[in-house]
Amino acid sequence: MDDTTRPHGTGPVASTRAAAEVLQADRSRTRAARRLRLRDASAALDRLAELAARLLGAPIAQISLLDDVEVVVAGAGLPPGTVGREAPLDATACAVPAAEGMPVVVPDVHAEPRATDLPQVRAGIVGSYLGAPMVDSDGFVVGVVCVAAPTPRPWSDTDVATLRQLAAAAITELELAALRTAYEGDRLRYGLAIDAAGIGTFDWDLRTGELTWDDRLIEMFGYDAESFGGTIEAFNDRVHPDDLPRVTDALQASIAALGDYEAEYRVVWPDGETRWVQARGRTLRDGDGGAARVLGAAYDTTAERAAGLRVTRVLEAMPAGFYSLDREWRFTHVNAEAERLLGRGRDDLLGQELWTAFPAAMDGAFETHYREAVRTGKPVQFDAHYPAPLHGWYEVRAWPSPEGLSVYFLEVTERRRVQDRAERGAQRLALLAQVSAELAGALDAQTATAHLPRLVVPALADWCIVTVVDPDGRPRDVGHWHADPAARPLVDRYAGARIDAMPVTAPLMRALLTGEAVMERTRAVVDLLPEGEARDLLTALAPESAVALPLRGRDRTLGVMTLYFRRGWAPREEDLATAQDVADRAGLALDNARLYGQQQALAEGLQRSLLTEPPEPDHAEIAVRYLPAAEAARVGGDWYDAFLQPGGATMLVIGDVVGHDTEAAAAMGQLRGLLRGIATYSDAGPGEVLRGLDASMALLQTHVMATATVARFEQTADELERGVTRMRWANAGHLPPLVINPDGSVAELASWRGDLLLGVDPEARREESVVTLDRGATVLLFTDGLIERRDADLDAGMARLREALRELAGRPLDEVLDEVLDRxxxxxxxxxxxxxxxxxxxxxxxxPLDAGPNRVPDVVPDDPASPTLR
Incomplete structure (x- = not known):
């Protein structure tokens, strides 16, 4: 864990044991970790662990919380039973980044003295490690997000930046879970407080005399549903005789004045028990202005009477804001929490109309939901934002009543902030994953880079232009996009004109030259541009600011991604970091493509030196092809050859050295040269040539194995007269040749058999097979890469090849080979x-003219009676 590998931090700790002691000494971190260890975040943390493994290409990812011990809370690729496990802090590598408070990068744990004693290292589970601390909003490290691989591997700056973003996303999920739990507790407490008040309701219709009580009020007066008569007499029968005159006077006064009613009195149950009841009500008028109904509520105050508690005390103690409105939207009650949340005292609010006291509540969610509750008579629940001077988000519940509306509310600004931050973090991670997929899956890195503007707009900017540097060093705009479809033609014209107009002091050119991000107000860029189309177009597009982010390779800047913003001077810091991450990934993809191109050119040069052009003997047309594996260097162990022997015979060779690397290519060149030398000096047949090659390999100790097929084409004078040719061939563990007859049929060569591979037994006997071919026939020798697939066996591949050859039988030879490779x-x-x-x-x-010129060495005899065919 060398200091040079740490992008941030204050310094290393001496060992994992020292890191554990640092963590255990900080009790505030312990308490914070315990506070944030929440089940609600487990599913989100599992997804983040899987995303970490995928984004960083690591087989193991883990999220741990650290207090007195390490607790693994999520992971990907971990052994069964790891999640939920507790371990001592001095037995985990995660203690080091937690103690240092910064990312720790270990490309090879075996080269790190502090890691050699860790159980995961000794067990061979961890060979390389990258960990980033999870820092909460109070600045405490409460855990670690880490990835690991069983073998050593390098970790790039991009990997470190990605893991830091994942650690920030993990702590956001934990904080959001903590806030969610706190808010749920608050809601439960004020709901229980309402139930605890034990409030019952009544409705006395003065025109019919019917008195309606709810179940709670019936129980409060010692009745049940059957014994309660539903009349004022039933009420009078239960009121204490000493209190009845006072209560009756209060009711009559309310009816006469069409006003409010309030009384506290005793209720005498049939068994003699006395209860105290507090009642409040209001007389409602009918259409003619007379008294029609008395509505109200009552609650049992027996237990609270001695202490003078009332329902208002319950409301005052609630951890939620509460206010009530009458039918004219005037404040009739405001509790202490509401005073605090609203920033206004109750003396200021009581009697004032809601829309006057808080005008921003009109024409928005508050007015819409409040009026809906009053209109439908049903409770409503919603979240809404109130602007200045409150500048906050509120979770609101409103219950309608005959008197008006009761409103309970909580401030959830912090919860919304954390939730929005979590959503933005998830969107940024999704964007990075999409960018990585686009760049990794594209055949052409420049084409994929040109598509970047469509990915980052509008997530990170209002519009974007991507520039790459050509091999000759000239910048060229390759892609652009605007969030507004109407502005895209202007961006297209601007991208076509701006490069030639840009001075070296422009942000684009400065980013290319310095390899650093350059942010500038667009007005300054306009002033740098000369009079002309580019300046006019940028003025018409009217961005307020722009930032040029370099596309950096390993040792050079390969392009620039320019982001433009129509509103605001600069993007958020986290968005800018994400944009630079996108630019770095694009730069690395372009650099990989550049290096691959150089490797390809070098390998193709080596290939051309190893695989020579074939001869063209009289009346025999020879064609060759070589195609490297798509995921390997453009050189390998497969080879072909065609040459003439001293007697004039044409010999074709196909071979495959076991292996797929440069060593296999070197061995291929050696075996090809040996076989050529043996065949061209000895004038021997295919079987003898293979036997001689096997013997030479043993003598020279090549220590490789290979397959090969050697075919020799012979013809006597009689066969020349009859128009036929013999193919004598031998096979050392290779696939047999295929023959396309003049009639288009494909010969199966059912009699072939493959001898032992080359390099296994130099004493192995080599058999030869002979087949007679009509003139006009075509013989194809090939390696197994043509027909082998991961999802199919060789028989299926051979069937596909035979079908293709039947369809291509009449075409020119070069076209046949190209089409076979394509299909x-x-x-x-x-x-x-x-x-x-x-x-x-x-x-x-x-x-035939399409067979090309007749090219044979001068030393080959030209004797029609020779038993060989040149």
């Missing part, structure tokens, strides 16, 4: 592919 591997084989084919043209006619 079977689509230009991207999973393994190297080598092909060599010969077409035997008729000898009683001139050599």
């Amino acid at each position: 079977l591997v689509d230009g991207r084989p999973e393994d190297d592919v080598a092909l060599v084919a010969v077409r035997l043209h008729r000898q009683d006619r001139p050599r």
Whole structure:
């Protein structure tokens, strides 16, 4: 854990034991970790662990909380039973980034003295490690997000930045879970407080005399549903005789004045028990202005009477704001919490109309939901934002009543802030994942980079232009996008004109030259541009600001992504960091493409030196192809060859050295040269040539194995007269040749058998097979990369090849080979592919023009009676 690998921090700790002692000494961190260890966040943390493994390409990802011990709360690729496990702090690598408060990068744990004693290292589970601390809003490290691999690997700055963002997302999820739990507790407490008040309601219709009580009030007066008569007499029968005159006077006064009613009195139950009841009500008038109904509520105050408690005390003690409104939207009650949340005293609010006291509540969610509750008579619940001077979000519940509206509310500004931050973090991580997928899955890095503006707009900017540097060093705009479809034609014209107009002091050019981000107000950029189309277009697009982010490779800047903002001077810091991460990933993809191109050119040069052009003997047309594996260097162990022997015979060779790397390519060159030398000096047949090659390999101690097929084409004078040719061939564990007959059929060569691979037993006997071919036939030799697939066996591949050859039988030889490669591997084989084919043209006619010139060495004899065919 070398200091040079740490992008941030105050310094290393001496050991994991020292890190554990630092953590255990800080009790405030312990309390914070315990406070944030919440089940509500477990699902989100599991997703973050899986995302960490995917984004960083690591087989293991883990999220741990740290207090007195380490607790693994989420993970991906961990052994069964790891999640939920507790471990001592001095037995975990996560104690180090937690104690240091910064990311810790360990490319090779075996080279790190502090890691060698850890159980995961000794067990071979962890070979490389990257961990980032989870820092809460109070600045305490409460846990660690880490990724690991069983073998050493480097961790890039991009990997560190990505893990830091994931750690921030994890702590956000934990804080959001803590806030959610707190708010749920508050809601439960004020709900229980309402139930605890034991309030019952009554409705006395003065026109019919009917008195309606709810169940709670019936119980309060010692009745049940059957014994309660529903009349004022039932009420009078239960009121204490000493209190009845006072209560009756209060009711009559309310009716006469069409006003409020309030009384506290004793209720005598049939068994003699006395209860105290507090009642409040109001007389409602009918259409003619007379008294129609008395509505109200009552609650049992027996237990609270001695202490003078009332329902208002319950409301005052509630942890939620509460206010009530009459039918004219005037404040009739405001509790202490509401005073605090609203920033206004109750003396100021009581009697004042809601819309006057809080005008911003009109024409919005508050007015819409309040009027809906009054209109429908049903409770409503909603979240809404109130602007200045409150500047807050509120969770509101409103219950309608005959008197008006009762409103309970909580301030949830912090919860919304944390929730919005979590959503923005998730969106940024999703954007990075999408960018990585686009760049990783594209065949052309420049094409994928050109698509970046459509990914970052409008998530990170209002519009964007991406510039790349050509091989000759000239910048070129390759992609652009605007959030407003109407502005996209202007951006298209601006992207076509701006490069030639840009001075070296422009942000784009400064970012290219320095490799650092450059932010500038657009007015300053307009002033730098000369009079002309580019300046006019930028003025018309009217962004307020822009930032040029370099697309950095390993040792150079390969382009710039310019983000434009129509409102506000600068993006949020976290959005700017995400944008730079996108630019860095694009720069790395472009750099990989550049390096791959250089490697490809070098490898192709080596390939051309190893795989030479074939000869063109009379009336025999030879064509060759070599295609490297799509995921490997453009050189491998497959090879083809075609040459003439001293006696004039044409010999074709196809071979495959076991392996898929540069060592296999080097071995291929050695075996190819040996086989050529043996065949061209000895004039021997295919079987003897393979036997000699096997013996030479043993003598020279090449220590490789290979497969090969050698075919020799022979013809006597009689066969020349009859228009046929013999193919004598031997096989060392390789696939057999295929023959396309002149009638278009494909010969199966059912009699073939493959001998032992080369390099296994130098004493192995090599058998030869002979097949007679009509002139006009085509013979194809190929390596297994042409027909082998991960999802299918070789028989299926051979069937596809035979079908393709039947369909292509009448086409020119070069076209046949190109079409076979296109149909079977689509230009991207999973393994190297080598092909060599010969077409035997008729000898009683001139050599066809499409067969090319007749090219043979001067030393080869020209004797028609020779038993070989040149």
